[in-house]
Every structure is written in structure tokens, then in C-alpha cells.
Amino acid sequence: MNQHDSHPSGFLLTENLVKRFDDVVAVDDVSISIQKGEIFALLGSSGCGKSTLLRILAGFEKPTAGRVLLNGLDIASFPPYERPINMMFQSYALFPHLNIWDNVAFGLKREGMPPAQIKTRVEEMLELVQLTAYAKRKPHQLSGGQQQRVALARSLAKKPQLLLLDEPLGALDKKLRQRTQFELVHIIESVGVTVVMVTHDQEEAMTMASRIAVMSHGRVLQVGTPQEIYECPTNRFVADFIGNINLFDGQLSVDEHDRSEITIDQGVVHIDHGIGGSIGMPLTIAVRPEKIYISKTRPNVNVNLFSGKVREIGYFGSYSSFIVEMQDGRTVVVTEPNGSRLENIDITWDDRVFFWWDEADPVVLTH
Amino acid sequence: MKTSSSQALLRLLQAHFGKLWLLVVYLFLYGPLLFLILFSFNSTRQDAVFTGFSTRWYEALLNDSRLVGGFFLSLKVAVITGTLSTILGTFAAFVLVRYQRFRGRSLFSGLVSAPLVMPEVIIGLSLLLLMVAVQHAIGWPERGATTIVLGHTLLGMAYATVVVAARLREMDRTIEEAAMDLGCRPLQVFFLVTLPNILPSLVAAWMLTFTLSFDDVVISEFLSGPGVTTLPQVIFGYARRGVNPSIYAAATILILTVSTGIIAYSILTMRAQRRRERDAQAAVLAEIRSVEENVGTA
Structure with a gap:
């Protein structure tokens, strides 16, 4: 039962990590393996344990049980100042009494680097984040975006083996966030450091991370690439948490090796693969709104076809979102890109519409 | 006709009530001080009638070795008290704020703040008994400047702890x-x-405890030894024996010194604050401009 051996290539490993605060289990048996050079995101809503996990990696919290292996070395008992790990804090945590240059040089001075080398390294770092002109300013004299870049330069200055990002864009306003996302990824990739980031913002996780761990109540529910997490969620929570999704509860009624049918309250859903379960077992069907077609006229299909009345229309510029109410009162969300199918423009409130999806598109969740 | 004029008066009163009230409060606060400053320049010993302008009491003050000696003793005691109180208070505050759980924390917290609510007379009296007993046992400390400093520091430390703890609590951990x-x-x-x-709070704590020590009478009265009298003690002694406008002169010098210090400090901090705001604004504007440029080129 040695997980270390089953992931020999893992650069950072957590093994059955548990953190208990009195009666609350903040991190519950988390085992993850992160590769060198990866940008790995811990995604979840507040209180899911992602921040505690990050603080364990940084050394601010000691795990109640389990191991943290960095390059094969168990660092769980090391204090923060003895770990080759640096963190960029959500609030940036710049030293208000030091100017930008001294903020970036702070960690280098602590490890006793010769002044000439410190100078080169700090200049290199300020160059990297394009703040050379601001070296003599104090943190409060910079804008939020500039402060964030100082924080990044400071956490990269010591060439850490692992960089931790705590809600890296959380303190920026929305307009700045999108530009900074790519800038941040660009800098991280140019440095080539392994990153573990914490975020509650799925968009942020999707655009920045190479892999995502979705967390809830201290547990990791699914680990995968952004596409895997979005297209193939393995459980109801992940499906519901990432993006919009329509969930239908039902029972397995036909199960063959290359097709299956699931009976839901509103009819039968056909799937193009087998489930490998027992007939009658409860299942949940998940269908993304953008996978559903919508039309006022009856389409030339006869499976996975439903109908309803349009209750709400939301116009979002590049796409429109329709809330369709089925006969039994159940509502379904359907989104259509604007411009590609001009026919849906004439759909309006209270219209009777048909909607359908391909047999390959629904995700079947067993729990 | 009569009602309308009284109504007008009432309306006038309502419109200016705030200013009037402010005037009354200022008079209440600073009237006595102004009176004191005025009479320090009185030409005679009269303390009810201003008989003419003179600086003779200032000259007398300089030649009064008891007042001058008291001033320097108070200064020395206050500087040492301020320093000791700030150091001890900082340690106490750090322990109280940063270590939320240790055995005896609430007892310690209570003991640190007890001098704030304890009547000074009781503190002074109990310290006197303690000092006498200790001196009897080990021959130290002799009553004088040392015992006054110890007494003032006990009180000052409690104040310093409160001031520094407040800053530590709001500091970004x-x-x-x-x-x-x-x-x-x-x-x-x-x-x-x-x-x-937390340096600003240490400066504030030092100034507070310095002032506390500088104008304390009660504890000094209990703990001073023969021939050792602080400035407030000297002033009290004089006041008890009748009016001596030299005291007014001394008080005027103190008031001027303190208010000059406070005004200079406020002007400096106000300027620094304004500069900070200006810089922050400039930084935000620069950022907005750079975003716009980026959007423009994209």
C-alpha cells in the first residue's frame, strides 16, 4: 500500500494528508501527485480545504497525519523557512516599510547571497515583471496589478522548486484579471517553475492550470485536465460545480455493450455506450447547455428529443441562454451561440420549442 | 410683531447652535489654560486682577532651583519610564495578541490591565510598602528616582500594552x-x-507613558525620597503654600512646548498622508493608461 511507488514520477506528492482543527476536518485524506513543471490548481468554494492544503505545503500548518514528499523528501515537519518553496499571498503581503527593490531582495538577503549577486538577481526579476522603473517606490505607491507583479517577483527571486499561488488574481478587478491571467502563465512558463495554485474561480483554474483538483469538504473529488473536468465529470458535485449543467435523475433501463437507455421522469435518454451496471440502478444524466440543440420546428430526430415552453431568455452577446420549462414543470437551460444559427433568433418568450442532444453528449454519473 | 422677532431669534439660534456649542466646549477646555498663560505675564502677585504685563515670573523661574531641579528630575524619570514601559508593554502585547492559548493567559491579561482601573493611591501605597520591605531585606532600592521610575513603569506598562496590542491586532499577519x-x-x-x-504605536506608547510619568503626582508622592521631588510635586508644594506666578510661567512653557510638538507632528503626518494618497492615485492612473494602451494595440 505504498502510494509513493505507484507514482514514481511525482515531483510533489501528498500521501493520505489529513488536517484536523479541533473537531473540524479541513483536509480529509488527500493524496495527489504533481509533475515537475506543471501548473496544478486546487479548485473549490470557500471552506473546502484548498487553502489549508496550500498552507500545509507552505509549512504554515502541520498535517495531523500523512506525508508531503518533495523530490522524494518528506518535508511535512520542516518549518516554512527551511523549505525550497515560496508563496505568493492572496493579499500579496508586500512589506509596507520596504521599497520594491528591498521587497524582492528580502529572501535573497536571508540566504546570505553576496550583494553583487543580489543586485543582478533583483534586476533580473524586476525586468521579468516589467517594474524596473518602480524599484524605489513603496508598495502603497503602486496599483493593485503592479503590487501583484512585485509579489510574483519576490516569490520567484529565490528560484523555488515549488511556487504556491493563493488566489493569484482574487484581489484584482475583472478587467485586469483576464489580461493578468495570461501574463502570469507566460512568466511562470518562462521561468519553468512547478506551481500549485488555489482558486475558487473556475475560469481562472481552467485558463491557467494544466491539471485541476476539484475539492469539497476537505476531499479531492476529481483530478484531471480542464477538459476532462469539464467534459467528463465523474460525480455530481464536480458536474454541478464546473460551468452550467442540466442534471436528470433516472434509472438504468437498457444496458448493452455499445448502447444504453436511462429512464428519467420526462422520458427515455439514449446513450451511445454501455454502462456496465445492473438494470434499475439509480443514475444521473448530466448535459451541458451548449450541447443541447433548440428549434421551433420539429427536427428530423427521434431520440433524446423533448419539448417545452420558453420561460426566460438571457442575451449574453456571443451567446443566448434559454430556460425551457417542460410539461411537468422541470426547467432545462439551453445555450446557443449567436450568429452561427440564425434561425433561433425568432425564438421568444412562451414559444413552444423542441430541444434535443446527441447520444454521445450526456455524461452518466453513478453517484 | 413681538412673536415674529422672538421667532427670528429662535431661528438664528437654531442655525448657529452647532457653532455656539463648539465655542462653549472650547471655552470649557481651553479657558483655564488661557487664563493661566495670561496671569503668568502679570506684573504683580495678584491672581484675580491683571495689573500689567511683565516677564518677571519667568526670570524668577530660572532662578528657582527647586523648580528647575524638579523639571530635570521629571524629565529624566519620564524618559526612562517611557522607554521601559514601551519595551515591557511591547513584549506583553506580543504575548497577548500572538499566543491565544497558554496556561494562565486570562490571569496574565487581567494582571497587565489591572493598573488601568486600580486607584493610583492604592498602587502608590502598596508599592511604598513593598519597596520599604524589599529595601529592608536586600538594601535596595533606596527611595528616590529609582523607586519613582519603577512605580511609573508599572502604570505605564499597562498603557503601553493597550496601545501596542491594538496595533498588533490590526497588523496584517x-x-x-x-x-x-x-x-x-x-x-x-x-x-x-x-x-x-508597529513602530508608530511604539512611538505613541512612548509619548503616552512619558506624559503619564511627567505629570504624575500620586505615585511620585508615595515613592519619592528625601530631597527628591519631581516637577509636579514642586508645583503642588507651591500651590499649597499660596500663589506663586512662577508656577504659571513654568506651566506656560510646558503648554507651549507640548502644543508645538503636537502641531508639528500633525502637520508632518498630514503631509505624509497627502503624499501617499497622491502617489497611490498616480499609480492607479498609470495602470489604467497602460491597460488602455494594451487594449489599443491588441
């Missing part, structure tokens, strides 16, 4: 974590990051 993350050991964190960031 993540900067300490950041320092640790960047390689600081706990002691380095304190001296390189915590201390520079």
Missing part, C-alpha cells in the same frame, strides 16, 4: 508569514518585519 516563507527565522521576523510595522 500575512506579512510575517511572507517573511517566514522567504527564509526568516521567528526572531528575524520580529525584528525585520513586525517591529518596523
Whole structure:
């Protein structure tokens, strides 16, 4: 039962990590393996344990049980100042009494680097984040975006083996966030450091991370690439948490090796693969709104076809979102890109519409 | 006709009530001081009638060795008290704010703040008994400047703890974590990051405890020895024996010194605040401009 051996290539490993605060289990048996050079995101809503996990990696919290292996070395008992790990804090945590240059040089001075080398390294770092002109300013004299870049330069200055990002864009306003996302990824990739980031913002996780761990109540529910997490969620929570999704509860009624049918309250859903379960077992069907077609006229299909009345229309510029109410009162969300199918423009409130999806598109969740 | 004029008066009163009230409060606060300053320039010993302008009491003050001696003793005692109180108070505040759980924490917290609510007379009396007993047992401390400093520091430490603890509580703790993350050991964190960031509160604590010590009479009265009298004690002694306008002169000098210090300090901090705001604004504007440029080129 040695997980270390089953992931020999893992650069950072957590093994059955548990953190208990009195009666609350903040991190519950988390085992993850992160590769060198990866940008790995811990995604979840507040209180899911992602921040505690990050603080364990940084050394601010000691795990109640389990191991943290960095390059094969168990660092769980090391204090923060003895770990080759640096963190960029959500609030940036710049030293208000030091100017930008001294903020970036702070960690280098602590490890006793010769002044000439410190100078080169700090200049290199300020160059990297394009703040050379601001070296003599104090943190409060910079804008939020500039402060964030100082924080990044400071956490990269010591060439850490692992960089931790705590809600890296959380303190920026929305307009700045999108530009900074790519800038941040660009800098991280140019440095080539392994990153573990914490975020509650799925968009942020999707655009920045190479892999995502979705967390809830201290547990990791699914680990995968952004596409895997979005297209193939393995459980109801992940499906519901990432993006919009329509969930239908039902029972397995036909199960063959290359097709299956699931009976839901509103009819039968056909799937193009087998489930490998027992007939009658409860299942949940998940269908993304953008996978559903919508039309006022009856389409030339006869499976996975439903109908309803349009209750709400939301116009979002590049796409429109329709809330369709089925006969039994159940509502379904359907989104259509604007411009590609001009026919849906004439759909309006209270219209009777048909909607359908391909047999390959629904995700079947067993729990 | 008569009602309308009284109504007008009432309306006038309502419109200017705020200003009037402010005037009354200022008079209440500063009237006595103005009176004191005025009479320090009186030409005679009269304390009810201003008989003419003169600086003779200032000259008398300079030649009064008791007042001058008391002033320097008070200064010395206050400087030492301020320094000791601030150091001890900072330690106490750090322990109280940073270590939320240890055996006897609430007892310690109570003991630290007890001098704030304890009547000074009782503090003075109990300290006197203690000092006498200790001196009897080990021959130290002799009653005088040392015992006064010890007494004042007991009180000053309580005040300093409150002031420093407030700042420590509102300080962003993540900067300490950041320092640790960047390689600081706990002691380095304190001296390189915590201390520079709570420094304003240490200055405030020092000034507060300095003032507390400088004008304390009660504890000094209990703990001073023969021939050792602080400035407030000298003034009290004079006042008890009748009016001596030299005291007014001394008080005027003190008031002027203190108010000059306070006004200079406020002007300096106000300027720094304005500069900070201007810089922050400029930084935000620069950022907006750079975003717009980027959008333009994209």
C-alpha cells in the first residue's frame, strides 16, 4: 500500500494528508501527485480545504497525519523557512516599510547571497515583471496589478522548486484579471517553475492550470485536465460545480455493450455506450447547455428529443441562454451561440420549442 | 410683531447652535489654560486682577532651583519610564495578541490591565510598602528616582500594552508569514518585519507613558525620597503654600512646548498622508493608461 511507488514520477506528492482543527476536518485524506513543471490548481468554494492544503505545503500548518514528499523528501515537519518553496499571498503581503527593490531582495538577503549577486538577481526579476522603473517606490505607491507583479517577483527571486499561488488574481478587478491571467502563465512558463495554485474561480483554474483538483469538504473529488473536468465529470458535485449543467435523475433501463437507455421522469435518454451496471440502478444524466440543440420546428430526430415552453431568455452577446420549462414543470437551460444559427433568433418568450442532444453528449454519473 | 422677532431669534439660534456649542466646549477646555498663560505675564502677585504685563515670573523661574531641579528630575524619570514601559508593554502585547492559548493567559491579561482601573493611591501605597520591605531585606532600592521610575513603569506598562496590542491586532499577519516563507527565522521576523510595522504605536506608547510619568503626582508622592521631588510635586508644594506666578510661567512653557510638538507632528503626518494618497492615485492612473494602451494595440 505504498502510494509513493505507484507514482514514481511525482515531483510533489501528498500521501493520505489529513488536517484536523479541533473537531473540524479541513483536509480529509488527500493524496495527489504533481509533475515537475506543471501548473496544478486546487479548485473549490470557500471552506473546502484548498487553502489549508496550500498552507500545509507552505509549512504554515502541520498535517495531523500523512506525508508531503518533495523530490522524494518528506518535508511535512520542516518549518516554512527551511523549505525550497515560496508563496505568493492572496493579499500579496508586500512589506509596507520596504521599497520594491528591498521587497524582492528580502529572501535573497536571508540566504546570505553576496550583494553583487543580489543586485543582478533583483534586476533580473524586476525586468521579468516589467517594474524596473518602480524599484524605489513603496508598495502603497503602486496599483493593485503592479503590487501583484512585485509579489510574483519576490516569490520567484529565490528560484523555488515549488511556487504556491493563493488566489493569484482574487484581489484584482475583472478587467485586469483576464489580461493578468495570461501574463502570469507566460512568466511562470518562462521561468519553468512547478506551481500549485488555489482558486475558487473556475475560469481562472481552467485558463491557467494544466491539471485541476476539484475539492469539497476537505476531499479531492476529481483530478484531471480542464477538459476532462469539464467534459467528463465523474460525480455530481464536480458536474454541478464546473460551468452550467442540466442534471436528470433516472434509472438504468437498457444496458448493452455499445448502447444504453436511462429512464428519467420526462422520458427515455439514449446513450451511445454501455454502462456496465445492473438494470434499475439509480443514475444521473448530466448535459451541458451548449450541447443541447433548440428549434421551433420539429427536427428530423427521434431520440433524446423533448419539448417545452420558453420561460426566460438571457442575451449574453456571443451567446443566448434559454430556460425551457417542460410539461411537468422541470426547467432545462439551453445555450446557443449567436450568429452561427440564425434561425433561433425568432425564438421568444412562451414559444413552444423542441430541444434535443446527441447520444454521445450526456455524461452518466453513478453517484 | 413681538412673536415674529422672538421667532427670528429662535431661528438664528437654531442655525448657529452647532457653532455656539463648539465655542462653549472650547471655552470649557481651553479657558483655564488661557487664563493661566495670561496671569503668568502679570506684573504683580495678584491672581484675580491683571495689573500689567511683565516677564518677571519667568526670570524668577530660572532662578528657582527647586523648580528647575524638579523639571530635570521629571524629565529624566519620564524618559526612562517611557522607554521601559514601551519595551515591557511591547513584549506583553506580543504575548497577548500572538499566543491565544497558554496556561494562565486570562490571569496574565487581567494582571497587565489591572493598573488601568486600580486607584493610583492604592498602587502608590502598596508599592511604598513593598519597596520599604524589599529595601529592608536586600538594601535596595533606596527611595528616590529609582523607586519613582519603577512605580511609573508599572502604570505605564499597562498603557503601553493597550496601545501596542491594538496595533498588533490590526497588523496584517500575512506579512510575517511572507517573511517566514522567504527564509526568516521567528526572531528575524520580529525584528525585520513586525517591529518596523508597529513602530508608530511604539512611538505613541512612548509619548503616552512619558506624559503619564511627567505629570504624575500620586505615585511620585508615595515613592519619592528625601530631597527628591519631581516637577509636579514642586508645583503642588507651591500651590499649597499660596500663589506663586512662577508656577504659571513654568506651566506656560510646558503648554507651549507640548502644543508645538503636537502641531508639528500633525502637520508632518498630514503631509505624509497627502503624499501617499497622491502617489497611490498616480499609480492607479498609470495602470489604467497602460491597460488602455494594451487594449489599443491588441
